[in-house]
Amino acid sequence: MSSDLLEALNALEKQKGISRDVLVEAIETALVTAYRRNFNQAQNVRVDLNMDAGTMKVFSRKDVVEEIEDDRLQISLEEARKVNPLYEIGDVLEEEVTPRNFGRIAAQTAKQVVTQRVREAERGMIYDEYVDRQDDIVNGVVERLDPRNIYVSLGKVEAVLPQNEQIPSETYRPHDRIKVYITKVERAARGPQVFVSRTHPGLLRRLFEMEVPEIYDGIVEIKSIAREAGDRSKISVYAHDEDVDPVGSCVGARGNRVQTIVDELSGEKIDIVEWSENPEIFVANALSPAKVLDVLVNEEDKSTTVVVPDYQLSLAIGKRGQNARLAAKLTGWKIDIKSEADATELGIYPRTVTDEPEEQWEDGEWTEDGADLYDEQGTGEELEPEDIDLYEDVQEDDESKED
Structure with a gap:
């Protein structure tokens, strides 16, 4: 074996990261095939490469048996003991059968094997790099x-x-x-x-991670993304630090951060809204830029009815329903949008009683279980029980509170 091949194997091990032992094993296997093909030999052979000495030898391998059925693969015990008297039945006798002109064939075969293995190794490394x-x-x-x-x-x-x-x-x-x-x-x-x-929505997520340091550092988290590529997208964000404005962080000074992403996506409009675990607040935010008057939540079928001013109904729905569709994808809630006039006609707006009265009436003085009744105009005047539905479990002996 030439020293050039040895040097090439060493270089490949350093440059391509391919183990020399792997290459040597592949060359030996290929040389066995080349020997059988070029010398019409069907016997069992083994090729031994000595990398230190730079030599190559071919050995035939025959099983030692009592009765020979195939002389190309077997040898009798008597003949085997002529070579070495220590052979027994079941041993394997090896004998060198290296052809004189096998060096040229070996060199060509080795070159092909090395080239193929290098190509396979490079493909493997590229796959490993990109799969990660x-x-x-x-x-x-x-x-x-x-x-x-x-x-x-x-x-x-x-x-x-x-x-x-x-x-x-x-x-x-x-x-x-x-x-x-x-x-x-x-x-x-x-x-x-x-x-x-x-x-892919992941492209939008990665672009924000690249442009907004607060997202990359984990201070601001992108909770969900709804995207209709090339037209409009919505993302919801949440700040783990109460002193950080998640929407402002994503928009950037004078909108420079989000504008960079818009330019990369060829002018795709991006709405950034604040995420909330409260579905009423989250759905209202998701319908931005439309103004929302009220959100009625149905937990059982995970649906909401949203009331918006009459003049903002088309804005809330969006062109071809896009704004409402993206908001539903973003929040994971079904959204039914009603105008203020329609909601009033249906009797679902304004709500006269709420599960959380303290949020609806801040100036009034409420009882612990919320049994006090106030008119929907917010004047603070008490109403008679027959004029309005009472809260469940209202104590009969509750005394009304003065404004």
Whole structure:
């Protein structure tokens, strides 16, 4: 074996991270196949590579038996003991059968094996690198386009941007630099296959993590995202530090933080609202920029009825129902929007009694169980029991309180 091959194996071990032992084992296996193919030998053989001495030898292997059935694979005990008297039945006799011109064949075979293993190792390393970056954002360059897919170069690999993952309003041209979100990495015969997206909600999440230090540091958390890519998105945020304004942190000074993300997404509108564990507050926030008068919650079927001023009904619903649809996705609650006039006609607004009277009447003096009754205009005047539904479990002997 030439010293050049030995040096090449050592270099590959350092540069590509491929173990020399793995390469040697692969070469030995390939040389066995080459020996049988080129010398029409069907016997069992083994190739031994001595990396220190730089030598290569081929050994035939025969089982020691009492009766020979195939002389290419077996040898009698008598013949075996002529080689070494210590052989017994069941042992394996090895005999060197290295051809004179096997060196040239070995060199060609070794080159092919090394090339193939290097290619496989590189593919494996690329796969390991990008599978770890799944659900992450990367920079890419548009390489080429076809009627269905766009192919984006990520440096070491070419990613596929399917048609359904492209923003409809965007136009892609070769050499354009874009940010993409890795959705899936698969092994393939020609190397790892990487699939990316421009419409995935995760892209929006990662962009905010890059632009807003408070999100990256965990002070502000993105609770949910609802996105119709290329048109409009809503995100809900929550601050773990009460001194931090989560919405203001995401918007930035003069809106510079959110504007950077809007520009990256080709003008996609982004509504940032504050998350709340109270569904009434959360749903009202999610319908921004519409003003909400009241939110009635039905816990059983997780639905809400939202009352808005008459002149803001169309704003609350949005173009083709987009604002209401995104708000429902963002909150996870069904949302039925009613105008103030319709809600009043149905008798669901204004609410005359609330489960939490202290939130509805702050100046009045309420009993512990909330049995006091006040008119819905908020004058503080007491009403007779027959004029309004009473709270459950009202004590009959409760005395009315003066305003």
